[in-house]
Amino acid sequence: MTGSPVWHPFTQHGLGEDIPLIARGDGAVLHGADGRQWIDAISSWWVTTHGHAHPRIMAAIREQSEKLDQIIFAGWTHEPAEELARGLIEITPEPLTRVFFSDSGSTAVEVALKMALGYWHNRKQDRHKIIVMEHSYHGDTIGAMSVGARGVFNRPYAPLLFDVTSVPFPAAGAEQATLDALDAACRDGAAAFIVEPLVLGAGGMLMYSPALLAQMAAICAVHNVLFIADEVMTGWGRTGTMLACDQAGVVPDILCLSKGLTGGSVPLAVTLAREKIFAAHLSQDRADCFFHSSSYTANPIACAAANANLAIWRDEPVQARIDALAAAQAEHLAAIAGNPLVTQTRRCGTIAAFDLADKADGYLSNWAVHIGAWGRANGVLIRPLGNTVYVMPPYCITPDQLGDVYRVVRESLDRS
Numbered sequence: 001m002t003g004s005p006v007w008h009p010f011t012q013h014g015l016g017e018d019i020p021l022i023a024r025g026d027g028a029v030l031h032g033a034d035g036r037q038w039i040d041a042i043s044s045w046w047v048t049t050h051g052h053a054h055p056r057i058m059a060a061i062r063e064q065s066e067k068l069d070q071i072i073f074a075g076w077t078h079e080p081a082e083e084l085a086r087g088l089i090e091i092t093p094e095p096l097t098r099v100f101f102s103d104s105g106s107t108a109v110e111v112a113l114k115m116a117l118g119y120w121h122n123r124k125q126d127r128h129k130i131i132v133m134e135h136s137y138h139g140d141t142i143g144a145m146s147v148g149a150r151g152v153f154n155r156p157y158a159p160l161l162f163d164v165t166s167v168p169f170p171a172a173g174a175e176q177a178t179l180d181a182l183d184a185a186c187r188d189g190a191a192a193f194i195v196e197p198l199v200l201g202a203g204g205m206l207m208y209s210p211a212l213l214a215q216m217a218a219i220c221a222v223h224n225v226l227f228i229a230d231e232v233m234t235g236w237g238r239t240g241t242m243l244a245c246d247q248a249g250v251v252p253d254i255l256c257l258s259k260g261l262t263g264g265s266v267p268l269a270v271t272l273a274r275e276k277i278f279a280a281h282l283s284q285d286r287a288d289c290f291f292h293s294s295s296y297t298a299n300p301i302a303c304a305a306a307n308a309n310l311a312i313w314r315d316e317p318v319q320a321r322i323d324a325l326a327a328a329q330a331e332h333l334a335a336i337a338g339n340p341l342v343t344q345t346r347r348c349g350t351i352a353a354f355d356l357a358d359k360a361d362g363y364l365s366n367w368a369v370h371i372g373a374w375g376r377a378n379g380v381l382i383r384p385l386g387n388t389v390y391v392m393p394p395y396c397i398t399p400d401q402l403g404d405v406y407r408v409v410r411e412s413l414d415r416s
């Protein structure tokens with residue numbers, strides 16, 4: 001073996017791409033160990049909301065690390081988790097009353113699926129089917145992959161994935177087909193429908209309207225099918241509001257949050273549930289309890305970071321930053337739309353995306369590699385999803401920095 005022993009995620013080491021060594025981050029900028037700098041145009045995989053190393057979050061982590069580092073969470077508790085659970089209940093819709101902790105977006109989804117199945121099992125109803133949306137992504141653990149799109153990412157593991165019922169993505173003009181398919185699937189007595197509200201992230205930043213989200217939730221409610229909102233990516237202001245569901249007036253039965261939960265500083269996730277889901281697991285019989293845990297459930301340091309994030313939302317003009325970024329994104333998108341290589345420009349809140357015209361190579365497109373490499377060589381961390389280029393920076397990005405991101409994107413297109 002030569003070089004680093006590190007095996008990176010979603011990285012083909014055989015291509016020998018440059019893997020920069022990052023030493024420091026502040027605001028929207030990452031600083032390399034060799035002195036190079038990059039503007040983080042993708043919020044380090046969609047997690048960084050207020051910027052890297054936000055002083056209040058870093059201080060909260062430091063303070064908590066000197067008090068309590070870790071404690072088993074089965075049958076024990078601690079103040080950072082209690083405070084965080086109360087804070088989350090306060091900022092999410094009223095019917096969500098229970099907070100279950102885990103460590104990543106994927107585990108938040110696994111927990112949601114298990115809660116849904118546990119709910120029906122404990123109510124002695126034979127409902128197992130999960131309804132999903134075409135092109136969805138919910139994570140890389142086996143359950144999360146099962147409810148996500150099948151393709152090159154999970155082909156080797158296909159024999160392990162469970163069957164689901166998929167409804168088509170509601171492309172503009174074809175929304176009724178989605179609603180009809182969902183209605184039909186719900187009539188079969190499904191356990192739950194899991195969906196990414198308003199934006200399907202890894203599926204290619206595919207966007208649909210709040211009105212459609214509301215209609216889908218209404219169909220689930222009519223058929224008593226649990227509605228699971230996976231807001232792992234869309235939560236924490238990404239789509240312009242705290243939750244994407246807020247724009248549709250939708251209250252899910254189960255809500256998954258992660259990524260921006262700690263401002264993107266340390267790993268933590270939560271799955272919130274309506275009281276009826278919790279109540280279905282409540283009895284004098286231990287066999288009815290919710291059987292899920294991981295060693296670091298509700299780690300106190302991570303909870304302290306999340307509490308600092310909530311405080312930032314309370315005390316700083318986060319919404320104004322989001323609104324300003326959304327407006328700037330709209331302007332940049334309008335400007336780049338004239339490029340003959342650009343098609344399907346779209347935006348939802350702070351997320352801007354477009355596709356590359358006539359470059360239909362799918363996720364393994366060389367374009368993603370080309371644009372990513374050009375960005376790496378020219379001071380921008382950008383990582384297209386196949387032929388979909390997107391910009392999703394931290395909310396603290398300055399107008400000049402955002403301008404630099406689009407300049408570098410334009411240059412990479414010009415060199416094609």
Ligand code: PLP
Nearest residue numbers: 104105106137138139201232233
């Ligand atoms: N759900 C959605 C909508 C996501 O976008 C992601 C990750 O991008 C996940 C779940 C999985 O989150 P994690 O990578 O933290 O496991």
